[in-house]
Amino acid sequence: MTSALPQHAYALYAIFALGALGLYCLLPRTERARTIPGIVIGSSALIGLLLFLGIRIASPTSASVYFCIFSALAILGGVRVITHPKPVYSAVYFVLVVVAVAAMLILLQAEFLAAALIIIYAGAILVTYVFVIMLAQQSGRPTYDRRAREPFAAVLAGFILMAAVAGQVSTLPGSQDATSRSARMASDESLPAAADESADPLKGSNTAGMGVLLMTKYVIALEIAGLLLLISMVGAIALSKKRAASERIEEEARPIGQIGKEVKPF
Amino acid sequence: MTGVGEYVVVGAILFALGLVGFLSRRNLIVMFLSTELMFQGVVVNVVAFSRLHEHVDGQAFALFLLAIAAVEAGLALGLLVLLYRIRGTLDADAWSTMSG
Amino acid sequence: MSIETLKLCAILIALAPLGGAILVGALGRPALRGRSHWLSILGVAVAFVCSLIVFGVVRGAHGEQTSAMISVYDWIASGSGSWFKVEFLIDPLAAIMLVTVTGISLLVVIYSRDYMRDHGEPVRGYERFFAYLALFVFSMCMLVQGGNFLLLYLGWEAVGLCSYLLIGFYYQRPAAAAAAKKAFIVNRVGDFGFGLGILLIYITFRTLDYGRVFQMVEAGVTASGDPLETGRLTAISLLLLCGACGKSAQLPLHVWLPDAMEGPSPVSALIHAATMVTAGVYMVARCGVMFTGSPTAMAVVAVLGAVTALFAATIAVTQTDMKRILAYSTISQLGYMFLGLGVYAAGSAIFHLFTHAFFKALLFLAAGSVMHAMGGIIDIRRFSGLRKILPWTFFTFVLGAIALAGVPLTSGFFSKDEIIHHAFTHHWALGLIGLLTAVLTAFYTFRMVFVAFFGTERVPEGVHPHESGRWMLVPLFLLGIGAVFAGYFGFPGHNFQHFLEPVFHDTFVARSPVPHGAEPAGFWAQYGLMFVSGALALLAILVAYALYVRQPWIPDTIRSSAGRLYTTLLHKYYADEAYDASVVKPLRTGGKVCVGLDDYVVDGLIFVVTAIPRGLAYVLRVLQQGAIQSYAMAMAIGFAVIMWVVLLSTGGCG
Structure with a gap:
């Protein structure tokens, strides 16, 4: 398995480099747009990635086809989120990503999580985002939306991260190994109790198993998460309560260059 | 059946996209959207490993991630509104000075 | 009297x-103010009384x-287990010096009160002045009675410091500040040689104690027991003489003394009579055993003294500033003293120092009285006929003048004549120079007297002359008495000489190449010179009277006909100009070069050094622009690279 690493890794490097180049072309900029080459390069990278994944998936099933479709959707959506010059469209594309991810979660048999993702993200967080986008609407198309800062360095950071991952992908169990996992586990006699215990929640309802886990093993974490949400709510209220103060600040707001000049030393 | 490696790759790609967006976009809202994108990548990753190890713990983590994302969105967006009121812009570079 | 007393x-x-x-x-400014003089007078008076007791x-x-x-x-450990002590050497020489110094100083301090x-109102810095005066007296006493070369050096430097402080007393006046600096710097030149001399003494004899050093010199050995070479002794003597030249204003280093009159007149009196310029004479007399051990050094001393005496006297003839004339006359008289020392007549030199202290202090104080009355003006061309206006000042001034001129039976006559007499016995040229100088002295002294006090009554505009108060006149009278009669200590039976005999017999008298006792015993041989010099002095006074009172147009004629000579003398042989060209200008040029070096080379280097971090900062500043995204970018790239490297090097997580 490790012998296959180099070829896989190099293929992935190439695909990621191509994707990074495409992304670089697609990031918003004020000078001459490179949309067309960006689309070409980016889509070729995506196709390459899908081909790579397809090769890895030795026996295509409906699930793997769905996986390919949803992963493509998620990646496309993600690209659009960060490349679209208008925040509203970014938010909408983000919904697409959330839906695609939720679909992938269903493929991973995490139905509860998929539902929670849709409800929390698409239902709550995204709505908040859209509200804020509407509140903080700038007239026209501000330059800071039309021009990315240091796109090359940013893309380079992303590429290096992906390259770091790429070398490790082939060490992970692919579909070939996972095909008959339950069979292998059944034949594995060394850890029957542990296998039983860990498999137990998944044998029944996924949601029920998670509920048990949250209320037993992670109950403190759950409480802390709830507390965190409460604090967040209080904080958000406190921030918005400061509207009067912020208006006063707005009145006194001056060009940056003048700030501090009138301050008398002691 | 699809293996965990593919999910990890997709999750990593989402994470990297989020990173690139966070670093390169100047609009504060889009920056935070990018962090949400990174959350999505992490969620996919965590659930994929949960599948691999036949554990529900990963999914529990994912749930906590959602909670964190909600908290972050609430506070961050409140802050954004406040900042926007002060400076009248969503440009992150408007806050590059310590004063004000 | 016991040794404890x-x-x-x-x-x-x-x-x-x-x-x-x-x-x-400490107390002057806040507490004493106008009464500051009492403490100083008291201190100096105590010193004077004690000096008299010591003398007795x-x-x-x-x-x-x-x-x-x-x-x-014990003062300082010298390293080899022995100590430099604070010790006082009391002998006839020290006793005489102490009485002279403290006595004159006491009168000067009393005079300064007015x-x-x-x-009637104390001038600004009144208390400062009296503090300096007392410090000056202390320094001179330490110099005179110190029992080793280190204390001598201490007093030597302290005297220099006090002279600097007092000459620059009116430090708001640029001239006074410059004169003070000049005095200090010129003295420093001399003191450098003096310091070297003392170091050489220490190297040679491993001690600075007078007694042991002189013992070894007399025995002709060094500390290690080797025979003492004459060359080394000459070197030590000449180095010490270098210091004496500075302090006593002898020829190459005389330039500071005429300018020192920028200080208040009492300071001039103190410097010229008691506390400063006599230090060099005293030192040479004290170290006589060294100087007489080296004929070369003695010859240098004698020639130096003679040349200085004549040189300064010629300058004094043309000067118009009363105190400046007196200053040059001091240089000239100091030249006499050195001449006396150089011809092995140390007793006569000290005698002349003693009498000179009286009449020079008197003249300066009287000149100060004139200056006081003339509202600070001292140029004798600006006033005349003061005889009527300032009768007592005139009277005392004349007393001093006849003493300085060497009018027969005054103190200056006896002391100066002794020196000239010894000079003649030594070498006729030295004697001739002495005689010529005596004539010039009488002439310029009475030129001053006649121009200032005789003729038509004339004072500078806006000045209301008034005779000085009692505090000033009493010291003048006392000094006047001294100026006239001090010579009698020396005349009958050589009392003065006899008193100093224990000190100078072994060092000067016995070592003289011309035995002192070998003078012709005849009346004319012994007293003929006295008559000649006395007659010459009177003649010079008559000439001055004729020129400046009877026929005032003659000096102008002489002046215009002897143009170049006159100008040369008026410019003091261009000594200041020569120093300016030979020392000051090159130094200043060197200073400018150094400034240029500092400005361009050193500062340039520093600029380069600072430019490195500045340039680095210029590069790095880009990174610190406050944009959080930049920081995040750097962090992300760094994190990604590290992760990649770690994963590659550890072979992965699988």
Whole structure:
């Protein structure tokens, strides 16, 4: 398995480099747009990635086809989120990503999580985002939306991260190994109790198993998460309560260059 | 059946996209959207490993991630509104000075 | 009198003026103000009384007991287990010097009480002045009675410091500040040689104690027992002489003294008569055993003294500033003293120092009185006929003038004549120079007297002349008495010489190539010179009278006909100009070069050094622009790279 690493890794490097180049072309900029080459390069990278994944998936099933479709959707959506010059469209594309991810979660048999993702993200967080986008609407198309800062360095950071991952992908169990996992586990006699215990929640309802886990093993974490949400709510209220103060600040707001000049030393 | 490696790759790609967006976009809202994108990548990753190890713990983590994302969105967006009121812009570079 | 009394007196002589100085300095401004003079007068008076007691003790002593070394306390460990002590050497020479110094100083301090007042009100810095005066007296006493070369050097430098402080007393006046600096710097040149001389003494004899050093010199050995080469002795003597030249304003280093009259007149009197310029003469007399050990050094001393005497006297003829004339006459008289020392007549030199102290102090104080009356103006061309306006000042001034001119039967006549006499016995040229100088002295002294005090009554505009107060006149009279009669200590039977005999017999008298006792015994041989010089002095005075009172147009004619010579003399042989061209200008040029080096090379180097971090900062500043995204970018790239490297090097997580 490790012998296959180099070829896989190099293929992935190439695909990621191509994707990074495409992304670089697609990031918003004020000078001459490179949309067309960006689309070409980016889509070729995506196709390459899908081909790579397809090769890895030795026996295509409906699930793997769905996986390919949803992963493509998620990646496309993600690209659009960060490349679209208008925040509203970014938010909408983000919904697409959330839906695609939720679909992938269903493929991973995490139905509860998929539902929670849709409800929390698409239902709550995204709505908040859209509200804020509407509140903080700038007239026209501000330059800071039309021009990315240091796109090359940013893309380079992303590429290096992906390259770091790429070398490790082939060490992970692919579909070939996972095909008959339950069979292998059944034949594995060394850890029957542990296998039983860990498999137990998944044998029944996924949601029920998670509920048990949250209320037993992670109950403190759950409480802390709830507390965190409460604090967040209080904080958000406190921030918005400061509207009067912020208006006063707005009145006194001056060009940056003048700030501090009138301050008398002691 | 699809293996965990593919999910990890997709999750990593989402994470990297989020990173690139966070670093390169100047609009504060889009920056935070990018962090949400990174959350999505992490969620996919965590659930994929949960599948691999036949554990529900990963999914529990994912749930906590959602909670964190909600908290972050609430506070961050409140802050954004406040900042926007002060400076009248969503440009992150408007806050590059310590004063004000 | 026991040795304890002597010790107490010696300590008091030093401590009383010092205590006065410290107290006045500490209390003067806040508490004493216009009464500051009392403490200084008290301190100096105590020193004077103690000096008289010391003098009496020494005079009453017999034979070998005339000198005593009084050890007070250990001062500095010299490294080899021995100590430099604070010790006082009391012998006839020191006793005479002490009486002269403290006596003259006492009168000067008393005189200053009125002089340093403007219409009855103390001038600014009144208390400072008296503190400095007392400190000056302390320094000079330490110099005179110190028992080793280190104390001599201490007093030497302290005197220089005090002269600097006092000459620059009116430090708001640029001229005074410059004169003070000049005095200090010129003295420093001399002191450098003096310091080297003392170091050479220490290297040669491994001690600075007078007694042991002189013993070894007399025995002709060094500390290690080797025979002492004459060359080394000559070197030591000439180096010491270098210091003496500075302090006593001898020829190459005389330039500071005429300018020193920028200080208040009492300071001039103090410097010229008692406390400063006599230090060089005293030192040469004290170290006589060294100088006489080297014929070369003695010849240098004699020639130097003679040349200086003539040189300064010629300059004094043309000067118009009363105090400046007196300053050049001091240089000239100091030249006499050195001439006396150089011809092995140390007793005569000290005698002349003694008498000169009286009449020069008197002249300066009287000139100060004139200056006081003329509202600070001292140029003799600006006033005349003051005889009627300032009768007492005139009277005392004339007393001083006849003494300085060497009119027969005054003090200057006796002392100067002795020196000329010894000079003749040594070498006729030296004697001739002495005689010529005596004539010039009489001439310029009375030129001053006639121009200032005779003729039509004329004072500078806006000045309402008034005779000085009692505080000033009493010291003048006392000094006047001294100026006229001090010579009688020396004349009958050589009392003065006899008193100094224990000190100088072995060092000067016995070593003279011309035996002192070998003078012709005839009346004319012994007294002929006296008549000649006395007659010449009177003649010079008559000439001055004729030129400046009877026929005032003659000097102008002479002046215009002897143009170049006159100009040369008026410019003091261009000594200042020569120094300016040979020392000051090159130094200034060097200074400018150094400034240029500093500005361009050193600063340039520093600029380069600072430019490195600045340039680095210029590069790095881009990174610190405050944009959080930049920081995040750097962090992300760094994190990604590290992760990649770690994963590659550990072979992955699988």
